[in-house]
Amino acid sequence: MDDRYLRAKTIAMEALDIAPDAREAWLARRCADDAGLRAEVDWLVTAAHTGPDNPLAPGWPPAGIEPLREGARVDAAQPGQYRILRLLGEGGMGVVYLAERDDGDAHQLVALKLLASAGPHGARLAQRMSEERRILASLRHPNIAHLLDGGSTGNGQPFIALEYVEGERIDRWCQARGLPLRERVALFLKVCAAVEHAHQRLVIHRDLKPANILVTDAGEPKLLDFGIARLIEEHAPAEPTGTAQRALTLAYASPEHVAGKPLSTATDVWSLGIVLYELLTGTRPHQAVESGHLLPDAIVSGEIRPPSSAPRTGVPETDRAASAVGQAVGRIPADIDAIVLKALRHAPEQRYPSVAALSDDLRRFLESRPVSARRGHAMYRLRRFAWRHRWQVAAASVLLVLASGFLFERERQLQQVIAERGKAQALAGFMTELFANADPSRSRGEQITVREVLDRGAKDLRRRTDLPADTRADLLLAMADANQGLALESAAEPLFREALELKRRTGRPPLELARVQMKLAHAYAQQGRNADAIAIHRQAQALLSPDQPEERIERLRHRVAELRNEGLAGTRPAADMAADLERVLVQLGRPDGKDLALIRADALSALADARQQLGDFDRSLRAHQESVALRERYSADDPGELLTARINYATLMLDVDVDRGIRMLEEADRDYVKLIGENTLARAVNLNQLSVGYSRAGRHKEALGASGRAVAVARNTTSADNRLYLQLAVGHAISLRTAGRMQESEALLREVLPGLRKRSAPGVDAVNLAYALSALSRLVLDEHHDTAQALALAREAEDVLQPYAADYLVVYDGMIDPLARSLAMQGNHREAEAAAARYASLLDAHGEPPQSRWRESLAVLRKAIAQ
Structure with a gap:
């Protein structure tokens, strides 16, 4: 509609x-x-x-109009x-x-x-x-x-x-999220755009206030209530706004509105000024007198103090709320004071001539350019110029200092050159020794792999005392990166940890530490250790300041990665994940450079996954499309990232158009092999999704082949206890069982079960273990008729799955069948029926209809128990 x-x-x-x-x-x-x-x-x-x-x-109104009740039509x-x-x-x-x-x-x-x-x-x-x-x-x-x-x-x-707009009024929305000044200004600019649109169509709103501006969960403001709006061409005077009206409405009224004079677009400029004042300070200019009869006079002729020195109201609750706003906003600069005060000049002709002019000044502030509200101040314009060109000015200042202190600086540089030369010689010696380890004459004629070279180099580096700590840290990072490039996450992780500790000890700045933490968290995530990755991301965010531009960007990068790990671990509801990611996207805003664009692309991809879990396929597709578009624009030099985004998009497409999704995944796999190679974890994921697509299309032989290739690629790429490998192996084992290849299925399940038990943790890992135990239990029962072993495996699966049963009915169904049948075959019909009753209660709580596949499965199970 x-x-x-x-x-x-x-x-x-x-x-x-x-x-x-x-x-x-x-x-x-x-x-x-x-x-x-x-x-x-x-x-x-x-x-x-x-x-x-x-x-x-x-004939309207009829007599006796009653309030409408719920359900009335x-x-x-x-x-x-x-x-x-x-x-x-x-x-x-x-x-x-x-x-x-x-x-x-x-x-x-x-x-x-x-x-x-x-x-x-x-x-x-x-x-x-x-x-x-x-x-x-x-x-x-x-x-x-x-x-x-x-x-x-x-x-x-x-x-x-x-x-119908489901949202929160703009002042409360900003405070609930603790938005800093610049983000509040950026949000307010969207409100200005809406008012400007109305003005372009000769409409004055006349009742702009926070209660008439709601912000949705997606961070988009919506302007409401044009109930007293007027067309400019009518030139009608405003109705006098008496004190009998609600104070909150009067508090946003312009002087000419209060005095009953003709209104213009300047009326809305004034109201916008009041709204901006309140967003930045938590109070209104005349809030101290709003409860009495003095407010109209204060609006018409009272002094307005700048937002940076907003007056207290004398109401403790209001002043506490204003203090909280002040903490979130921080220092209000003189430019903002000037902009707000110009919007709030008593004479309409002295305000901004239009909302567009007000918006332009606010954008100038965000871009560190001189604002028109302070035009004419030479020293101010000089300061703005210096700030806008701060790097060039800083460079010129450095040159001036160098020129004035040339002799001192020359001596210092000479000393630095000597130190750097020593460092370079030490580095060259270490690298020469590192690659010499691969010489067959020094390795007793054996062929040395790249991994062995890196392992030996790391061992040698730990013994070196002639290299400074920061140099050792950089070398450890280089070797960790090399291991990670080879998908050897378990080898890369300790090197990242050592490098991080060395950089901490040498007092490196937070931004540098946070970048190493990002690498370490990625190594944890690739091993499926999402809880460890989440902990690292949170430590990094605690280090970084949201007020420093570079640190703020890195902080957002860690926040998005933290949320993605929470999604992979499956420890939080998808609805909560989506809400958090939408808040991050609001903080990111529209990207103005590569760093923010790629963080936004990651956030959109994670949001698309969450929305897909919620069944919101249309919004999920849109998020994927925007993510891919950003990758295409900013990741041309990183085909792996772009291909991963394409795979995510194609995976969702399987739920919308299975044939198109298959074609997209096949194309992505060809490109992956051509551009990157055959053995990467991302390609294993793509092959597995391709298997899912083939299965949905009824192409079961191709599905089994694709899932087998996915397992082989994952096995060649990573360790035997890697979560992704284990998940793919369990899925392939069940496909083998469905295809009647029972021995291969059982062998694969027994191969991966130790790794699954070793890494079992709350969330996805526990569900994956339960899935494997259930599948093996059914095989043991059906192929070997070993009721004791089948029962032990099924009971272990039920214990592991207990907290997640309602969310994973397919796993629960696979577990309860061998459990109940094993009990019945042992003659324990009462306990078998109790297991079936537990399943029935779960289906009732889940609201499953009588004809659902799970109800039919339960009926078949009860029939088997009875026999």
Whole structure:
């Protein structure tokens, strides 16, 4: 429904620019045979033209209007129906409900605003609602809640239906996430864009305040409530805003609004200034007098202190909240003070001439350029120039210092050259000795592998005392990187740990330590030690400051990697993962360089996985598409990263279009072999996903071949206790059993079982162990009729799987079958039936319908027990 509405609005806005006599033919071409789309377009065109001459239907209101209860239905005069879900709020114009719009086979949540009562002012209120409908019909912006429907109900009651925005008011949203100053300004700029869009269409909002700006979970602000908006061309004076109105609304009103003077776009500029003031300080300029009768005078002529020295309100709770905002925002610079104070000048003509000009100054601040609000101050402009070109200025300053202290610096450099020469000689000697180890004459004629060379080099390096600690650390890192390039994570990990410890002892800066920690965490993750990786990522984030640009980037990189490891470990619900990743994406914003772009690509990929688990395939696809696009733009020099992103995208495509997903995975595998090689863990993953695709397409022989190649590649690439290898091996063993190759299946399961038991931990590892135990239990029972061994394996599987049974019914089903049958074959029918009853209770708690595959499996099991 939402897609149809957006298409209709686009067509309607274009139609309004076409002459009425040519419009009908044009609409017929654009809408073709889509009657529903044409009806939506016609309604929007009519809404944009309809005036408020007769806002109330004759005979309305009927006597005794009662509040609507949950489940009540509201019929529109034109086809369409709304089911009331709950009350959202009440105001001077009417009442707003959360409702479900039922339009044939389409359903959508809406905010349904109904004129509650005509009363003595009914005509004026109905006129205002009609005007709101007309204004909203002309607006189309991603940060404005859009109009869906409007007119009169079946009994003549005026109504409008708006996009329902599930979000949090902007001030509370910023504080809940502890956003620093620059991120608050960036979010506020989106609000400005929405207001500017309205101004371009000659609409003044007149009621801008945090309560009318909601921010969604995705970090997008939505502007609401155009109930008192006015068209600029009307030149109507504002109604006097008396103190009888709620103080919070009055607190955002401009001086001319309070005084009842004509309004212009400058009115909204003032309100935006108040909102920005509150976002940055937690208070409003005149909040200390809002509870009394002094507020109107304070708005019209009172002094406004800059945000950096915002006054206290004298209300302890409010001042505590303001203090919390101040801690998150930090120091407010003079540029922001100047921008806010210019937006809040009492005379409208002295404010920013437009919201676009206000936005431009805020962007200038974010880009460290001079802001127009401080134009004319020579020393200020010089400081801005120096900051914007700080690296060039710093270089010039260094040259000046070098020139003035040339003799001293020359001597220092000579000493440094001597030290560097000694270091280089030591490095050259070590590297010469390292590669000499591979000489057959020194290795008794044996061929030495690269791994053996690296192992010997690391052992020699630990004995060297002639190399400085930082040099040893760099050499250890180089050898660790080489091991990691060979997919020898278990060999790389201790080298990374040693290098990190040496750098700590030599007092290296946090950023350098965090980059080594990223390498170490990656080595842990590649071994499937996600808990260790998560701990390292958290240590790194604690080291880094969010206020230092480079450290902030590295901190976000660690945060995304931490969340990805949590997803791989399977220890957190997918919904929680998605929410955390969406918050990180808000912090990242739109990338302005390679580093942030690639972090965003990683975050999007992890978010796509979480959304896929939640069954939200459309949003998952969009996240994957954006991730791949970023990789294509910024990872041209790293084909492995780009191919991994393509594989992730293709894997999701299997759930949407299996044949297309298979083609994408086949293409990715060919490219992987050509560009990188045959034996990498990423290729093993790709082959396994290709096996899944073949199986779904009914190509079972190809599926078994692909899963076998995946296991072989993983075995050639990594260690026998690597999580990925173990997972792939268990999956292949079960495929072998399905294909009737029982001996091969049993042999593979027994081969990997020690590794699975060794690394069993809460989450995915435990489930994988239970899966293998269940599969082996069934094989032992069916092939060898060994009930004692089968029962022992199944009971171990049940113990391991206990915390995760509801989330992994396929594993539980595979476990309970050999468990119950073994008991029955031993004559213990009571315990066998108890096992089946546990399964039935689990299915009941899970809400499985009577015809589900799991219910059918349980019925077959009970029949086997009875026999």
